[in-house]
Amino acid sequence: MTRIHIAQGRIIDPETGMDSIGDIYVADNRIFSILGQLEDFDAEITIDARNQIICPGFIDLSARLREPGATQKATIASEVKAAAASGVTTLCIPPDTSPCIDNPAVVELIDDKAKAANYMQIYPIGALTYKLQGQELSSMFALKNAGCIAVSNAQMPIANLLILRRAMEYAASFELLLIYRPQDYHLSQQGCAHEGAVATRYGLPAIPEIAETTALLQCLELVAHTGCKVHFGQISCARSVDFIRLAKHSGLPVSADVAIHQLHLTENDVLPFDGVYHVNPPFRRAGDRQALRMAVSEGVLDAICSDHQPHNIDAKLGAFPETEPGVSSLETLLPLTLSLVNENELSLMQAIAALTTKPAKILGLEAPSLKVGRLADLCIFDPEIIWQINTQSWLSSGRNTPFWQQNLQGKVTHTIQNGQIIFG
Amino acid sequence: MTNDQGIQFTSEGKLKHFLTIEGLSKSLLTEILDVAESFASVSEQQVKKFPLLRGKTIINLFFENSTRTRTTFDLAATRLSADVLNMDISTSATSKGETLLDTIHNLEAMHIDMFVVRHSVSGAAHFIARHVAPNVSVINAGDGQHAHPTQAMLDMFTIRRFKQDFSPLKVAIIGDILHSRVARSQIQALNILGVAAVHVIAPKTLLPAQAESLGIKVFYDVKQGLEDVDVVIMLRLQKERMTGALLPTESEYYKCYGLTEEKLKFAKQDAIVMHPGPINRGVEIASEVADGMRSVILKQVSYGIAVRMAIMSMTMQAAGSRE
Known part of the structure; x- marks a missing residue:
């Protein structure tokens, strides 16, 4: 049990609203003391946190680690290292591994691999349907007991609304959260870019805005009917934000997140035929990006997630529509969120809340807080450091980021999980 | 992008x-x-x-x-x-x-x-x-x-041979713009060469989103779109798109958008008719038009x-x- 003294950092805790300079002492995995200096604390490690920010560790609602099934892209061991270096102390894993997370054995395997890599807080998200085929319900009760924090069908289509209704009713019976990525399969089939002027110009198969909004609206009606708690993942359109706002006003038990890169890039940033910009949902219009930023600031979109999807080089080599979608984004989560603070889109407190207390609330976890007696999950970062994304600085196996070789501001210096330093 | x-x-x-x-x-x-x-x-x-x-x-x-x-x-x-x-x-x-x-x-x-x-x-x-x-x-x-830039350039070559100057020309493109690489390249070339107008004529199901952003005027009606036009470019309708969710039937398409002598009357008297080939007779173009005086389809080849x-x-x- 490491005894850690973190000295003279700016402590920010969205749960208590604290924003003060002071010290934090960690002992027996827990926060032992906060703010005041202890004369007789026998620290094994002292971290000088002057000019740095200390906040709760980040909770990422969607990060694909590619294991089991696609270890040519990344492994749990490689990606938890990237997570640790990014200040992320809790990871939620979508069920579309191979085999998918539709039985307790896969949950155990993921858990074992994470523990072997000294990463303690991984929450698999169980498959909503058997083999994610969208046809039969999965054994949700068993998945919950095995440790799944929620259920989801990831990006896979659900055959029809009856099955979605039954799945939601069943999930609600066990108070399981459904994480739903709203995208109509037929409206978005084989699309790779936002349906708009850019896709038209380049002749790219497109994913229209209505693929998201119609699926969202259908699901909202089912929420009203079934009472199932639903979290909408990776929202991309301004109109979706409007519908989620209305649903929240009317008291539906819904929440939503946005992927960090959606708050930065639009269809106009996409380099023609460069597969690294191929994401799903696609980068949309500047107006959508602005609405998404506003929605995070208003709290309509509760959380920011990485939507981390590391790929090997081959997956992104090819003509744009043939490449696999997704961005490797754990390591850009903090700097890109901080850049929204620098652009005055969010306050620092809001930004940190969107990465910590808000996702905890969505998942029904105890709010991460820097209170005495709490498990010590902490992130310490320097908001000023400018660093370049390159082979030296990057840890994820997936180098598929549109920000490769760019300079970003803000870097995690230490990550503490369960009272242990896992990075720094 | x-x-x-x-x-x-x-x-x-x-x-x-x-x-x-x-x-x-x-x-x-x-x-x-x-x-x-x-x-x-x-x-x-x-x-x-x-x-x-x-x-x-x-x-x-x-x-x-x-x-x-x-x-x-x-x-x-x-x-x-x-x-x-x-x-x-x-x-x-x-x-x-x-x-x-x-x-x-x-x-x-x-x-x-x-x-x-x-x-x-x-x-x-x-x-x-x-x-x-x-x-x-x-x-x-x-x-x-x-x-399909070489196709577009041979089309421009054909237009220049018959019409010399691009600047006063009104050009109409009829057909499946949504799936057509030929149309995209033609529209770009025509706009760069400075034609007066590019009309695109198709039902909504065959038009891409924000089609006007390509630098064209959209018409759903052939007669309106062909008015005063100097060049008519027909696009090939792919077999797999002739029926189903995009179009009801071949014959309905022909009725609405197939180029017949009668519809061609709305274009200028000396309008030329082009087609990148291979043509579907009786689907997008009538044989009388394809083989007629104003057709330059074989010249294009x-x-x-x-x-x-x-x-x-x-x-x-x-x-x-x-x-």
Whole structure:
């Protein structure tokens, strides 16, 4: 049990609203003391946190680690290292591994691999349907007991609304959260870019805005009917934000997140035929990006997630529509969120809340807080450091980021999980 | 998307790859037409071989079937004295980018000077151009729904032959714009060359989102769209799109959008009728129109050789100058 003294950092805790300079002492995995200096604390490690920010560790609602099934892209061991270096102390894993997370054995395997890599807080998200085929319900009760924090069908289509209704009713019976990525399969089939002027110009198969909004609206009606708690993942359109706002006003038990890169890039940033910009949902219009930023600031979109999807080089080599979608984004989560603070889109407190207390609330976890007696999950970062994304600085196996070789501001210096330093 | 048109040029600004019309200047398009004109006028007197590409090896790399386009590329290369190899590769065998790249590198190892590429996926030619050796040229012979720039240039050549000046022209394009790489390249070329207006005529199901952003005026009604038009370009309707969710039936399409003598009356008296081929008689065009006085469809085919000779010789010179 490491005894850690973190000295003279700016402590920010969205749960208590604290924003003060002071010290934090960690002992027996827990926060032992906060703010005041202890004369007789026998620290094994002292971290000088002057000019740095200390906040709760980040909770990422969607990060694909590619294991089991696609270890040519990344492994749990490689990606938890990237997570640790990014200040992320809790990871939620979508069920579309191979085999998918539709039985307790896969949950155990993921858990074992994470523990072997000294990463303690991984929450698999169980498959909503058997083999994610969208046809039969999965054994949700068993998945919950095995440790799944929620259920989801990831990006896979659900055959029809009856099955979605039954799945939601069943999930609600066990108070399981459904994480739903709203995208109509037929409206978005084989699309790779936002349906708009850019896709038209380049002749790219497109994913229209209505693929998201119609699926969202259908699901909202089912929420009203079934009472199932639903979290909408990776929202991309301004109109979706409007519908989620209305649903929240009317008291539906819904929440939503946005992927960090959606708050930065639009269809106009996409380099023609460069597969690294191929994401799903696609980068949309500047107006959508602005609405998404506003929605995070208003709290309509509760959380920011990485939507981390590391790929090997081959997956992104090819003509744009043939490449696999997704961005490797754990390591850009903090700097890109901080850049929204620098652009005055969010306050620092809001930004940190969107990465910590808000996702905890969505998942029904105890709010991460820097209170005495709490498990010590902490992130310490320097908001000023400018660093370049390159082979030296990057840890994820997936180098598929549109920000490769760019300079970003803000870097995690230490990550503490369960009272242990896992990075720094 | 931001510009990536630099890829088509050498550091000296010479055209090295011919992948898309987008980003090319009016003077460059005019130069291509002028060079093509010189090849065409000589060829019209007697079929003659030019030694411009002697010793060069060109591969026609067709991942998608096409008899006509490949044949004219083949003839164009032969008339420039190049050695030509035709390769038809089924798309299924190379559906992964990795395999596509392997194919290219394997061929490159055989000291190929130029790839003429047709592929069913948008961006394939760009992808190949980005990965070939610096002295290799890539010509896009059609990629997915993106571009078919040599077809557009032979269409421009045809229009110039019959109408001389582009600036007063109104041009109508009728048919499946949504899936047409030909239409995209034609629209770009017409706008760069400065025509007065481009009309696009199609039902909404065959139009892309924000179609007007291409620099066109959209019409759903043929008669309105054809009014006062100097050039009518018909697009081929792919078999698989004739029925189903895009269109109810072939005959309804013909009724609404098929070019008949009667509908053609709404265009100018001296309007010409074009079609990139192969034509579907009785679907998008009536036989009387296709074979009629105003049809220049077969002229397009023969001009295609001169235009492709021009583009091949120009790009090869630029690529060669970098060695």
